[in-house]
Each structure stands twice: as structure tokens, then as C-alpha cells.
Amino acid sequence: MSPDIYIETGTTLKWLLTTAWLLPLAGFLIEVFGGYWSGRKSRAAAYLAVGCIATGFVCSLIALLTWIDAANLNVSDIWQNPGAVAAASHEVSEATHADHEHDAHHAGAEHDGDHEHVAPSHSEAEHHGHAVHGNNPLKFAFNGTFYTLAKFGSIQVTLDYYIDGLTVLMFTMVTFIATCIHLFAIGYMSDELTESYEDHQVHLPGGKHFHRPGRFYRFFSFLSLFCFAMLGLVLAGNIFQVFIFWELVGVCSYLLIGFYVERKSASTAANKAFIMNRVGDFGFLIGLMILWTWFGTFQFANTNPDQTGQQGLFQMVRTDTGEIETEGEGLNRVAYMQSLSGQRLMGNDGQARRIPYWLLVVAGLGIFAGCVGKSAQFPLQTWLPDAMEGPTPVSALVHSATMVAAGVYLAGRFFPMFTPEVLLVIAYVGAITAFIGATIALVVTDIKQVLAYSTISQLGYMMLAIGVGGWLAGLFHLITHAFFKSLMFLCSGSVIHGCHHEQEMTKMGGLYKKMPITCWTMWIGVVAISGLAIPITLPYLGAIAFSGFHSKDAIIASSLSFSTLNPTHSLLFFIPLITAGITAFYMHRMWFMTFFGKPKDHHVHEHAHESPWVMCGPLLALSFFAAFCAVGGESGPLAKLLLTSEPTHVAGGLQAAGNIGLNLPSHHDIHECHGQAGVMALLAALMGAVIAYLFYCKQAVDPALVKARFESAHRFLKSKWQFDEIYDAMFTRPVHVVAKWCTGFDREALDRFLHSCASLAVGIAQWDRKFDEAVVDRIVNVLGEVTFAAGRTLKGVQTGRLRQYVMFIAAAVVCLFVVLFLFLPR
Amino acid sequence: MESVGLSGYLIVGAVLFVCGVICMATKRNGIGILMGVELVLNGANLNFVAFSQHTHLGLDGQIASLFVIVLAAAEAAVALAIALNFYNNHLTIDVDRAADLKG
Numbered sequence: 001m002s003p004d005i006y007i008e009t010g011t012t013l014k015w016l017l018t019t020a021w022l023l024p025l026a027g028f029l030i031e032v033f034g035g036y037w038s039g040r041k042s043r044a045a046a047y048l049a050v051g052c053i054a055t056g057f058v059c060s061l062i063a064l065l066t067w068i069d070a071a072n073l074n075v076s077d078i079w080q081n082p083g084a085v086a087a088a089s090h091e092v093s094e095a096t097h098a099d100h101e102h103d104a105h106h107a108g109a110e111h112d113g114d115h116e117h118v119a120p121s122h123s124e125a126e127h128h129g130h131a132v133h134g135n136n137p138l139k140f141a142f143n144g145t146f147y148t149l150a151k152f153g154s155i156q157v158t159l160d161y162y163i164d165g166l167t168v169l170m171f172t173m174v175t176f177i178a179t180c181i182h183l184f185a186i187g188y189m190s191d192e193l194t195e196s197y198e199d200h201q202v203h204l205p206g207g208k209h210f211h212r213p214g215r216f217y218r219f220f221s222f223l224s225l226f227c228f229a230m231l232g233l234v235l236a237g238n239i240f241q242v243f244i245f246w247e248l249v250g251v252c253s254y255l256l257i258g259f260y261v262e263r264k265s266a267s268t269a270a271n272k273a274f275i276m277n278r279v280g281d282f283g284f285l286i287g288l289m290i291l292w293t294w295f296g297t298f299q300f301a302n303t304n305p306d307q308t309g310q311q312g313l314f315q316m317v318r319t320d321t322g323e324i325e326t327e328g329e330g331l332n333r334v335a336y337m338q339s340l341s342g343q344r345l346m347g348n349d350g351q352a353r354r355i356p357y358w359l360l361v362v363a364g365l366g367i368f369a370g371c372v373g374k375s376a377q378f379p380l381q382t383w384l385p386d387a388m389e390g391p392t393p394v395s396a397l398v399h400s401a402t403m404v405a406a407g408v409y410l411a412g413r414f415f416p417m418f419t420p421e422v423l424l425v426i427a428y429v430g431a432i433t434a435f436i437g438a439t440i441a442l443v444v445t446d447i448k449q450v451l452a453y454s455t456i457s458q459l460g461y462m463m464l465a466i467g468v469g470g471w472l473a474g475l476f477h478l479i480t481h482a483f484f485k486s487l488m489f490l491c492s493g494s495v496i497h498g499c500h501h502e503q504e505m506t507k508m509g510g511l512y513k514k515m516p517i518t519c520w521t522m523w524i525g526v527v528a529i530s531g532l533a534i535p536i537t538l539p540y541l542g543a544i545a546f547s548g549f550h551s552k553d554a555i556i557a558s559s560l561s562f563s564t565l566n567p568t569h570s571l572l573f574f575i576p577l578i579t580a581g582i583t584a585f586y587m588h589r590m591w592f593m594t595f596f597g598k599p600k601d602h603h604v605h606e607h608a609h610e611s612p613w614v615m616c617g618p619l620l621a622l623s624f625f626a627a628f629c630a631v632g633g634e635s636g637p638l639a640k641l642l643l644t645s646e647p648t649h650v651a652g653g654l655q656a657a658g659n660i661g662l663n664l665p666s667h668h669d670i671h672e673c674h675g676q677a678g679v680m681a682l683l684a685a686l687m688g689a690v691i692a693y694l695f696y697c698k699q700a701v702d703p704a705l706v707k708a709r710f711e712s713a714h715r716f717l718k719s720k721w722q723f724d725e726i727y728d729a730m731f732t733r734p735v736h737v738v739a740k741w742c743t744g745f746d747r748e749a750l751d752r753f754l755h756s757c758a759s760l761a762v763g764i765a766q767w768d769r770k771f772d773e774a775v776v777d778r779i780v781n782v783l784g785e786v787t788f789a790a791g792r793t794l795k796g797v798q799t800g801r802l803r804q805y806v807m808f809i810a811a812a813v814v815c816l817f818v819v820l821f822l823f824l825p826r
Numbered sequence: 827m828e829s830v831g832l833s834g835y836l837i838v839g840a841v842l843f844v845c846g847v848i849c850m851a852t853k854r855n856g857i858g859i860l861m862g863v864e865l866v867l868n869g870a871n872l873n874f875v876a877f878s879q880h881t882h883l884g885l886d887g888q889i890a891s892l893f894v895i896v897l898a899a900a901e902a903a904v905a906l907a908i909a910l911n912f913y914n915n916h917l918t919i920d921v922d923r924a925a926d927l928k929g
Contacts, residue, residue: 800925802859806850 009070010142013163016063017171018146020056021231027052028224035217040195043186045217049224050182056231057175060168064641067168071140071644140164140644141303143237143312155296160237162300165644166475170234170409173479176625177401177486178227180618184490185223185393187615188497192216200501202262210262219259223397226252230402234409238298239313239367242410243281243288246374250277253403257390269386276383280373287366294355294363295337300413302340311340314416314647317360322649324419326357333357333659357419357659364422367414368429375407375459378433382723385452392493395448399455400486405478408462412475415466416647420658424569427467427562431575434460436721438582442589443717446503447492450590454529455485457579461555464576469664470558471650475642476630477555480547484528484626490619491522494611495594499604505593507601515610519595521623526591528626530584531685547630549682552580554634554670557677561670565663580681584688592696634674835876843869856909856919860902867898 031045038044141164150157191197192214202210229252233245250273258270291313292298301312316337319325325336325344334354337345344352371377376384384404388395398404411418411426418426437457441450458481465474496503498515512519524546531552533545556576563573599605610616630638653666694700707714719725846865853859871891878887913919 798928800928802921802924803851803854806847806859810847810851 009066010163012066013063013142013168014144014161016059017163017235020059020171020175021228021235023052023056024224024228024231028221028228031217031221031224035221038217040214040216041193043193045220046186049220050179052224053175053182053227054179057179060171060175064168064172067165071165141301143301143303157240157298158238159241160299161235162237165641166412167234169479169641171231173482174227174230174234174401177482178397180622181393181397181486181490182223184493184615184618185219187612188393188493189216189219189391192219199260199262212262219391222252222255226256226397226402230406233406237300239288239291240298243284246370246406249403249406250274253398256394257387259390259394263389266389269389273383273387276380277373280370280380283366283369287363290359290363290366294359315340316345318416318649322647330659331358335360361419361421364418365425367417368411368422368426371407371411372429375404375463376456377429377460377463378436381433381437381456382727384456385449388448388452392448392489392496396486396489396493399452399489400482404455404459405482408459408474408478411463411466412471415471420654420662420664421660423467423469424660424662427464427572430460430463430467431572434464434579435575438579438586440717440720441586442582443714445505447495447505447590447594448503450586451488451492454583454587457583458485458529461552461576464572465555465558468559468562468572469650469653470555470670471646472634472639472642473551473554473558476639477551479638480551480630483622483629484525484548487619487622487626488522488525490622491518491525494518494615494619497611497615498608500607502604505590507604508594509597510599510605511608512595514608517610517616517619521619522591524623524627526587530587530689531580531681532584532689533682546627550630550633553678553681556580556681557670557674558665560677561665561673564673565665565669577680577684581684581688584685585692588689588692589696592692596697832876832880835872839869839872839876842872854920854922856912856921859921860905864898867894870894
């Protein structure tokens with residue numbers, strides 16, 4: 001691709017994605033102001049919101065096609081060589097690093113010489129003994145600035161865009177899922193279309209329910225704002241801008257989780273989500289400060305073809321070969337920053353600019369802390385199940401395309417900044433989260449809670465994959481998970497809607513005849529998330545399986561090769577493997593309990609009905625993608641698209657990296673484990689599914705007996721690993737104790753002091769009053785009395801007789817004359 | 827014919843003035859008092875004119891007397907208006923009855 005076409009493509013993508021990004025904002029503004037006047041029974045807001053997001057989806061789709069065209073991803077060659085995963089990735093890699101020396105395992109990759117250079121390269125400088133190209137650790141991206149917010153000398157805060165394969169894919173995924181959810185919500189939220197909505201869960205004194213005007217338009221305006229925030233986060237070109245939209249996403253989730261604000265549980269859940277996120281964001285801020293202080297920029301990378309302008313964070317941290325150039329050991333270790341042309345970056349004092357390695361680790365951990373909060377990772381996962389208090393479409397949006405996806409997205413986007421130490425932390429946090437989420441999902445009986453915990457568990461999988469160096473696997477799973485999880489949430493919404501807001505699975509059962517579409521679309525989601533497949537490998541298609549199999553397979557393969565390379569961390573392979581089995585079990589348990597077996601509550605069963613088409617349509621659309629979006633597995637189009645934006649250093653792996661000497665697997669290593677890992681994961685999943693079938697469909701074993709046998713374990717899981725209790729004991733109660741002390745101090749010391757001050761003031765005031773009355777008032781009164789007496793005395797002089805006055809005047813004149821003549825000197 | 831001299835004028839003026847003052851002091855009728863005022867003013871006027879004739883005052887005295895005449899006319903108009911209003915309210919113009927504001 002020549003520079004001209006590069007710029008042209010970049011501009012096209014920029015405008016398409018900006019349109020898709022800003023449309024929901026325009027929609028939000030019109031809905032939130034217009035909705036107020038259009039009345040409570042108008043569906044106009046919903047149609048506007050759907051229109052905005054659907055137009056955004058069309059724009060994103062065009063952008064995706066533009067991208068495929070620009071990246072030279074020939075869709076037809078997906079079918080030619082299903083085995084060679086590496087080949088797919090390296091065609092693009094070649095495009096950017098035409099003269100790059102191949103590692104041994106790349107040798108098989110066919111080099112297409114016609115591909116021109118995207119991140120254009122040939123600087124004359126020699127570095128590390130081979131020709132240096134532009135230092136762009138991300139192979140293929142467009143960036144630029146919308147607007148400069150502030151400028152401090154040479155450093156500036158800007159609103160940027162950064163577009164690569166991941167951005168475009170996320171846009172398409174988010175807008176598509178959001179469109180489906182918007183459509184679904186038109187049906188689901190239709191009972192809000194009233195002047196007087198009765199909230200059955202808010203009990204007023206006197207046994208009545210709370211009545212309020214319907215909030216249809218408000219719901220859709222919040223949804224639009226949510227989409228705007230998420231799309232802005234994905235489009236953002238610098239980490240500070242990400243932070244802005246990060247917070248905006250948080251606010252939107254707060255508004256939507258607390259949508260039924262009159263319910264105590266909903267408002268508490270909204271607060272909990274918001275506060276938990278604050279904890280993570282504190283780390284995020286620390287990371288931001290370190291980056292700002294040491295690097296002086298927030299930008300991800302500068303992809304300018306002529307290598308002018310300022311270098312971005314990724315370019316400063318990584319050399320053109322994707323390494324962090326370090327020196328020294330332990331705490332004295334420093335990392336050298338790199339310039340755009342791939343040399344050491346010189347500061348103003350002529351010294352090479354560098355950053356203490358441990359600060360780089362802290363910055364990475366800080367940013368990851370933000371991801372922990374947003375993506376509900378251990379130990380901040382407790383907000384996510386509570387967030388089920390929001391309406392079900394919100395849960396679907398929060399759990400698939402927006403909120404929680406943001407954390408994983410950022411971990412993937414910021415991957416070049418993470419040192420091996422940070423990656424290890426990410427991997428362990430992910431593994432622990434996956435396991436905790438899956439085990440709790442085993443025992444909960446609320447249909448939405450099962451899905452909530454499965455989300456936590458799957459997010460743990462994604463983080464684990466990113467942590468073990470399976471960048472592709474993590475983000476692959478993010479995309480596929482978004483489809484099948486939003487599908488399953490909408491299905492659960494359909495069930496809840498059909499059962500008149502009954503969420504307990506213990507009251508359902510046998511619904512498959514009543515709602516066949518919901519039942520079978522949900523089956524697709526369940527099979528996808530369980531990672532089930534038919535173990536036959538077809539030529540050109542890979543295994544016959546839904547999307548979840550491919551992505552989970554990739555994750556297990558990554559973790560297997562990681563634990564092979566680092567035997568001390570073999571736990572990172574066994575936890576996800578066991579969790580895969582548990583996942584299959586609890587998902588099938590949910591499906592069987594809801595749709596099969598005997599109806600447990602006849603009242604619910606009799607009134608259950610299939611949902612209207614506006615709700616079933618999105619289910620069918622989503623189930624198509626949940627089934628087939630990952631077709632071809634890691635050599636399929638989706639994975640290829642993702643690979644275009646994979647950081648360069650991932651493909652080759654790392655040996656003995658960082659202070660802890662971690663080995664990260666290369667594409668080749670992962671590919672070698674693929675077969676083995678796939679078989680193990682499939683066996684685990686099949687086992688889980690079969691056990692669930694025996695338990696809940698065939699009734700071969702009575703679950704109640706098992707429950708009684710493992711009573712204490714059940715109680716432990718039912719109380720969600722005691723996390724809420726632990727946090728209560730660790731944070732809430734100490735705060736209460738401190739608060740009690742503070743009140744005591746206030747009462748005993750401060751109040752007493754203030755009260756004595758007050759009584760002193762009262763005493764002074766009383767004395768002052770006496771002085772006023774005795775002295776000041778008396779003087780004033782005497783003056784008044786004197787004046788009054790004088791007036792009274794002089795009153796007699798005024799006779800009112802005119803002729804008398806004239807006589808006085810005449811007499812006075814005569815007197816004056818007499819005096820004048822007598823005394824005036826002649 | 828022999829000129830009368832300044833003192834003759836002054837005597838006439840003084841007589842007029844005294845007549846006016848006595849009129850004002852004795853009459854109970856408001857109109858009568860007004861007439862007394864006119865006499866006082868004209869007595870003063872006569873002095874002005876006499877002094878302008880017999881001293882070096884020149885025309886200044888005559889102009890002053892013209893002012894007094896105009897002033898007297900205006901004063902008469904205002905005073906008559908007061909008298910009419912007073913009559914309207916009290917059906918009399920006896921000034922001794924005008925003691926409403928007496929404290």
C-alpha cells in the first residue's frame with residue numbers, strides 16, 4: 001500500500017468510525033430532551049435509538065470491509081490452508097516488515113512480495129546489526145488527532161483516534177450487538193409505555209405498590225449514551241481519552257443498573273458497581289501519572305508514514321523487534337526509550353531517556369487495576385452479579401459488548417506496555433477469577449445470576465489468555481463471548497418476560513414447548529460457551545463447532561504451551577481446564593432446569609408464552625453469529641482480522657523475559673499444543689455436559705442428595721465464596737467502627753466544646769442586653785421626652801389667629817426700627 | 827407749580843402702609859386682609875417710585891415697583907384661590923375660623 005492510499009484509507013476509516021461513534025450521542029441528546037415532551041406512551045425514542053445505532057453498524061461494517069480490503073486479507077485464501085495458522089498472521093506481518101528476518105518457524109509462511117509497506121519504513125540507521133524499519137510495534141494502524149485539549153510546552157493532551165483491526169472489529173461487534181439489544185428492548189421494555197407503571201417490587205406501607213410514570217424514553221437515551229461511551233473508548237487514540245470514556249461507561253452503567261431506582265436493591269447495586277470501579281480506577285490513575293511523568297505523552301503510537309511527529313507509548317517502550325531494551329538488575333534495572341526511527345531516544349540533556357523498570361511494572365499493574373474493576377476480575381468481581389438488578393437488555397449490553405468488554409479490550413490494547421511481571425499477575429488474576437466465577441455459578445438458581453457468574457468466569461479466561469501471551473486467544477474469546485453471552489442474556493430476558501418476571505429456575509422447567517425459539521437459540525449459546533464440538537476435522541473448515549469452541553480452544557492451547565515453557569506455573573493450565581468442565585456443567589444445568597424436566601410451578605408454566613417477534617428476531621440474528629462468527633478457528637477470517645493488530649513481539653514469543661525470567665509462548669509453540677489442548681478441553685466439556693444431563697434431565701442422580709452430601713461446600717459457594725462477608729468485615733465494618741468512634745468524639749468532645757461556647761455567648765448576650773436597656777435606651781428615651789415636653793410647652797404660642805400674627809409682626813417691625821434708630825451709629 | 831418734594835411722598839407712603847397693616851390686623855374677612863396687603867405693597871411701591879425720582883437711583887426703583895405690581899397680581903390670584911377653596915370647605919371666609927392645624 002502506498003502512502004497515498006494509506007492516508008486515503010485512514011481518512012475513510014476515520015470518518016466512518018467517527019460517524020458511528022457520534023450518532024448515538026446525537027440520539028441521546030434528542031431522546032433525553034425530546035422524550036420529555038413526547039409523552040410517556042411514545043415509542044419515538046426507541047426508533048431513534050435503533051436508527052442511530054443501526055446506522056452506526058452500517059458505517060462500522062463498511063469500515064470493516066474497507067479494512068479487509070486495505071489489509072490485503074484475501075477472504076478466499078482462508079479456505080486454502082487451514083492448518084497453517086502462522087501463515088495467516090505473517091502475510092500481514094510481511095506487509096509491515098518486508099525485510100524482517102524470519103524466525104525458523106516462520107519459514108513455511110508464504111511471502112507475498114506484492115504487498116507494499118504499511119508502516120513505512122526504511123530508515124538508514126543501523127540498529128542491532130540489521131536494517132531498521134519504522135518503530136511501529138503494532139503492524140498496521142492509523143492514528144491522528146481530532147482536537148487538542150491542552151498544551152503544556154511540548155507535551156499536550158489531545159482527543160485522538162487510533163484505528164486498527166481490533167478497533168474496527170470492536171466497532172462492528174459493539175454496534176451489531178447493541179442494535180440487536182435495542183430491538184429486543186423495544187419488546188422487553190414495552191410495559192414502561194404507560195403513564196402509571198406499577199413497580200411490584202417496591203412495597204409501600206399499607207400493602208400497596210409504588211406507582212410512577214413509565215420511563216421508556218429514558219431507558220433508550222441511556223442505552224444510546226452507553227453505546228457512545230463504549231465506541232469512544234474503542235476509538236480513543238490515547239490512554240487519557242480512554243480514561244475519559246472509561247468513566248463515562250461507568251456512569252452509564254450506574255444509571256442503567258439503577259434504572260429501577262426506587263428499589264433499594266437496585267440503587268445499592270448501582271452504587272456498588274460504581275464504587276468498586278472507583279477502587280480499580282485509583283490504580284488506573286496511578287498508572288496514568290507514571291506514564292505522564294516519565295513518557296510525557298498519552299498517545300498509543302504514532303503511525304505517521306513519514307515518521308515525523310512525536311512517538312507514542314508503545315513505540316517508546318518497545319524496539320522495532322518488540323523487545324524492551326533494559327540494563328541492570330533488580331531494582332536498579334532501567335528500560336531505555338525508543339524513538340520513531342528505532343534508536344534510543346535522547347532527552348534534552350543529551351542523555352538517553354530511560355525509566356526505572358519497576359516503575360514500568362507499577363504503571364502496567366495500575367492500568368491493569370482499572371481493567372480489574374471494569375472487567376469484574378478477582379478481587380473486585382462482586383459488583384457484577386449485583387448488576388443484574390438492571391433490566392435484562394442492560395445486563396446483556398453490560399456483559400457482552402460494553403462495560404466488561406472495555407477492561408479486556410484495554411488489557412489487549414495496552415499489551416505492549418505490559419512487562420512479563422505484569423502479564424504473570426494478569427494470568428493469575430484471570431485464572432482465579434475464572435475458577436471462582438464458575439464454581440459459584442454451579443449453585444445459584446436465579447437464571448440471570450448463572451449468566452452473571454459465567455460472565456465473570458469467561459472474563460477470567462480472557463485475562464488469563466492475555467496474561468499467558470495468548471493475545472489473539474484472549475481477544476478472540478472477547479468477540480465470540482460477546483455474541484453468545486448477549487444471546488444468552490437476551491434469551492434469559494425472553495424467558496423472564498414470558499414467565500412474567502419470574503427469574504428463579506427452580507420455578508421453571510418444561511418450557512421448551514412453550515418457547516421453542518428461545519429454547520433452541522439458547523441451546524446454541526450454551527453449546528458455544530461450553531466449547532462443545534464434534535471431534536471430526538473437516539478439510540477447510542476445521543472442527544465442526546460453534547464459535548466458543550474455537551476461542552476457548554485457543555485459550556487452553558495458549559495456557560498449555562505457557563505452562564510447558566514455565567513448569568512452575570502449571571496451575572495456569574489446570575485451572576482453566578477444570579473450569580472448562582465446570583462451565584459446560586453449569587450452562588447445561590441452567591438450560592435443562594429452565595426448559596426441560598417437569599414444570600415445577602404450574603402457575604408460571606401455564607402463563608408462559610413465546611416472546612413477540614421484535615424480541616425473537618434479535619435472538620435469531622445473534623444465534624447465527626454465536627454459531628458461526630469464528631468459523632475456521634484460528635485460521636478463519638475473524639482471527640486473521642485480529643492478527644492484523646497483534647503487537648509484533650507476540651508472534652515470536654519471549655525467552656527468560658523480565659526480572660522473573662518468564663517464557664512466553666510463540667505462535668509456533670501454541671500451535672504445537674493445539675491438538676492436545678483441544679482434545680483435553682473437549683473431553684472436560686463433554687464430561688460436564690453429560691453430568692449435567694444425568695443430573696437435571698435424566699434425573700439419574702438427585703441433585704438434592706449431592707447437595708446434602710456436600711452441605712458445607714454448597715453453603716460456601718452459595719454465599720459466593722464469602723466475598724461480600726469478607727469485604728464487609730474488612731472494609732465496611734471497620735469503617736463503621738471508626739465512624740462510631742468519630743461520633744463518640746463528636747458527641748463527647750466537639751459537641752461539649754461547642755455547647756459551652758454557645759452558653760458563653762448567651763451569657764454575654766444577656767449582660768449586653770441589660771447594658772442596652774439601662775444605658776443606651778435610657779439616654780434615647782430621655783432625649784425623646786425632653787423634646788416632647790418642649791414641643792408641648794411651645795404649642796401654646798401657636799394660637800392660629802391670623803390677625804394676632806400680623807400684630808406681632810407689626811410690633812416686631814416697630815421694635816426693630818426703634819432699636820435700629822437708637823443704636824445704629826450715624 | 828412747585829414740586830411736592832420727597833418727604834411728601836414718603837408721608838403718603840407711610841400712611842398707606844400703616845393703613846394696610848391696620849386693615850390686616852383688624853379685618854376678619856379674608857378679602858379684607860387681601861386688600862390690606864395690597865395697601866402695604868402699594869405704600870412700598872410709592873417709596874420706590876419717589877426714591878427713583880428724587881435720588882440717583884434712576885429707573886431701578888421704577889422697575890422694582892413694576893416687579894412688586896406683578897408679584898401682587900400673582901399673589902392676589904393665589905390668595906383668592908385659597909379664599910374660594912376655604913369658602914367651599916367652611917362656608918365662610920372668616921380667618922379666625924382657619925385654625926384647623928392648631929395643635
